[in-house]
Amino acid sequence: MRSAGEGENWLALTDEELSLQRAHDWAVRPDCGAVVVFSGTVRDHAEGRDDVVSLTYEAYDGQAERCFADIAAQTRTRWQGAGRIAILHRLGTLPVGAASVVVAVSAPHRDEAFAAARFTIDAVKASAPIWKKEHWSGGDAWGTGASDIVEPATLPGGTPVEDGATW
Secondary structure (H helix, E strand, O other): OEEEOOOOEEEEEEOOOOOHHHHHHHHOOOOOOEEEEEEEEOOOOEOOEOOEEEEEEEEOOOHHHHHHHHHHHHHHHHOOOOOOEEEEEEOEEEEOOOEEEEEEEEEOOHHHHHHHHHHHHHHHHHHOOEEEEEEEOOEEEEOOOOOOOOOHHHOOOOOHHHHOOOO
16 A cells, blocks of 8 residues: 555555555544544446446556645645544456545544545545546446546535535
């Protein structure tokens, strides 16, 4: 597992299986009463296709890790009580049901842990230079629905106290 970051951030691109339990256990801190773990998994369908058998993920190494660090920093700016933040993404070809991404965020209270985790995964989807190729029984193609990469700081979201946002 190639990891970046230190201390309270665990940021990684890996070709190894992702462990939700390991991410959860790492995120626990004595001053944080909440840990939210999100796992994105490979599903058996995509827009207009119901026979997806696997996905292949590729990333712009170096840039993706820097993006993860920017996302973690932005999460901490918006939720100053955030404890530990894990952003872990698989690379390579994954079968249906495999975890492709895991985000874990700890915080003193559940509301901020949920909001911070939601922002973090949304920012990964919008900002990280990671691409997926869909494989089905009749062929393969790069995933549909691609969009321009945006800076994490430009994404909406914040604590209810700061901007009235709700997730």
